[in-house]
Structure formats: C-alpha cells, structure tokens
Amino acid sequence: MKTALITGATSGIGMEFARAYAAKGYRLLVTGRREDRLKQLQEELDVPVEYYIFDLGKKKECFALLDALKDETIDVFINNAGFGLAGSFVETDLEREISMVKLNDIAMHILFKGILQRMVAVDSGSILNVASSAGLLPGGPYMATYYATKAYVTSLTRAVAVELREKKSHVRVHALCPGPVDTEFNANADVVFALKGISAKDCVKAAIKGMDKRGVIIVPNFTMKLAVIAGYILPRSLAVKITGHQQKKKLAS
Numbered sequence: 512m513k514t515a516l517i518t519g520a521t522s523g524i525g526m527e528f529a530r531a532y533a534a535k536g537y538r539l540l541v542t543g544r545r546e547d548r549l550k551q552l553q554e555e556l557d558v559p560v561e562y563y564i565f566d567l568g569k570k571k572e573c574f575a576l577l578d579a580l581k582d583e584t585i586d587v588f589i590n591n592a593g594f595g596l597a598g599s600f601v602e603t604d605l606e607r608e609i610s611m612v613k614l615n616d617i618a619m620h621i622l623f624k625g626i627l628q629r630m631v632a633v634d635s636g637s638i639l640n641v642a643s644s645a646g647l648l649p650g651g652p653y654m655a656t657y658y659a660t661k662a663y664v665t666s667l668t669r670a671v672a673v674e675l676r677e678k679k680s681h682v683r684v685h686a687l688c689p690g691p692v693d694t695e696f697n698a699n700a701d702v703v704f705a706l707k708g709i710s711a712k713d714c715v716k717a718a719i720k721g722m723d724k725r726g727v728i729i730v731p732n733f734t735m736k737l738a739v740i741a742g743y744i745l746p747r748s749l750a751v752k753i754t755g756h757q758q759k760k761k762l763a764s
C-alpha cells in the first residue's frame with residue numbers, strides 16, 4: 512500500500528487531497544493543529560489514517576514531524592499548510608506576517624528538503640508544494656507579503672526540479688498555483704474573492720492530473736492561467752498595478 516503525507520489536512524485543499532488519495536487506496540499521514548478535524552477524517556475514510564498534531568509555524572515542530580516520520584516510506588508528499596493576510600503593507604500586523612513567512616516558507620522549506628532527501632535516497636516519490644498563482648505574478652499590492660511568500664515556493668520548486676532532472680532522478684517535484692479556491696483561506700486572510708473561486712475538489716483533481724503529466728508548475732483555474740500568461744507578457748510594473756487593483760477589491764470592508 513502506498514503512503515501519502517499531507518500537511519494542513521484539517522480543511523480546504525489539504526482535506527480534499529486526503530479524500531482523493533484515500534480514494535486511490537493510499538494510506539494517509541495527515542497533519543494540522545485541530546485534532547477533532549483529523550479524528551473526523553480518520554473516521555470518514557476507509558483507509559488507514561495516522562495523524563500528527565504539530566504547529567508547523569515553529570521550526571522545532573517541523574523537525575519533530577520529520578523525526579516522527581523517520582521510519583516511513585512516503586510515496587507522495589503534499590506540502591500544503593499555509594495562510595494569507597491582506598491589507599496595506601504599512602498597516603498589516605508584523606507578528607502575523609512573520610508567522611506567515613515561518614509557515615509558508617520556512618516550514619515548507621524544512622519539510623520539502625527533509626522528505627526530498629529521503630525520496631532521493633530511494634530514487635522514488637513525488638512532492639507537491641502548494642504555492643499559489645500569487646507566486647507566479649511579479650507582486651501583489653495589498654497582499655504583498657503573501658505574494659512574496661508564494662514566489663519563494665515557486666522559485667524553489669522550479670530550481671529543484673531542474674537539479675533533479677539533471678541528476679536523472681525519478682523523484683518529481685511540483686508547485687500547485689491555484690487562483691481563488693473556496694476554503695477557509697478567505698476568512699483567515701480577511702479577504703473576499705474578486706473572482707469566482709473553484710471548489711477544493713476541482714483544484715485537487717486538476718493538481719493530480721498535472722502531477723500525472725509531470726508538470727512542474729500546475730495552474731488549475733482557467734482564468735488564472737490567462738492572468739499568469741498576461742503577467743509574463745505585460746511590463747512587470749503594469750502587471751503589479753493590475754494585480755493590486757484586483758487585490759484591493761478583495762479587502763473585506
């Protein structure tokens with residue numbers, strides 16, 4: 512039986528990944544801070560589910576998770592836990608931003624490297640880092656730090672994918688770059704979507720299809736695909752301005 516590790520499985524995209532890999536017959540290792548949700552998932556799914564309660568915003572707890580998993584062979588790792596924050600950069604809360612950088616980048620990095628080293632040692636496995644289409648655009652006024660955290664994820668994943676290809680490794684790495692997805696993300700980030708969101712289920716379906724096709728950058732929403740292409744074509748200053756205009760519409764009043 513294959514094993515999938517999923518961080519941030521207590522809601523949204525992570526929870527749908529848990530359901531999708533359970534449907535494929537994988538055994539699951541899931542993480543989050545809300546134990547009741549992980550217990551519910553364990554009861555709901557017909558495959559073996561083991562859960563781990565860790566606050567991945569803390570570096571020590573990221574290493575504790577890797578240590579707890581040291582005897583596991585992980586076939587698929589969905590590096591998903593993350594959150595957003597909206598507002599004008601001069602006004603947003605610094606401590607919350609530091610927490611976001613710690614989770615979206617530091618934890619993502621520690622777990623990516625830790626699990627990747629184990630996969631490379633056996634020359635097998637795939638990792639999906641959950642970024643955002645925010646990470647493909649040149650900047651996001653009014654959600655500036657979040658966009659920057661996700662640019663880190665896409666940049667790191669793209670670079671590592673090339674290194675693995677040059678080593679002729681069978682390990683695959685991918686970055687998932689969705690636009691709006693209907694989850695608890697909005698309420699936590701204090702935004703309302705300007706564009707219609709897709710369901711977490713559709714996002715996960717497109718992500719798994721992209722992984723099967725060995726895509727490195729996977730963009731599940733059609734409108735976001737167009738926006739990302741426009742972001743590559745337009746002068747960067749104009750792309751940032753348009754993104755900021757869209758972003759401003761999302762600020763909860």
Ligand SMILES: NC(=O)c1ccc[n+]([C@@H]2O[C@H](COP(=O)([O-])OP(=O)(O)OC[C@H]3O[C@@H](n4cnc5c(N)ncnc54)[C@H](OP(=O)(O)O)[C@@H]3O)[C@@H](O)[C@H]2O)c1
Pocket residue numbers: 518519520521522523524525542543544545565566567568569591592593594595614641642643644688689690691692693694695696697699
């Ligand atoms: N929804 C969107 O529109 C959208 C678009 C692009 C990218 N994304 C990305 O998709 C990923 C999943 O987000 P989502 O939309 O599914 O949001 P969500 O429903 O809020 O889920 C976030 C998950 O992250 C976990 N998490 C948050 N802080 C954590 C911490 N300190 N330690 C451990 N786990 C933590 C949460 O679990 P606990 O609270 O139980 O710890 C939860 O399971 C994120 O990386 C997000 O940036 C989302």
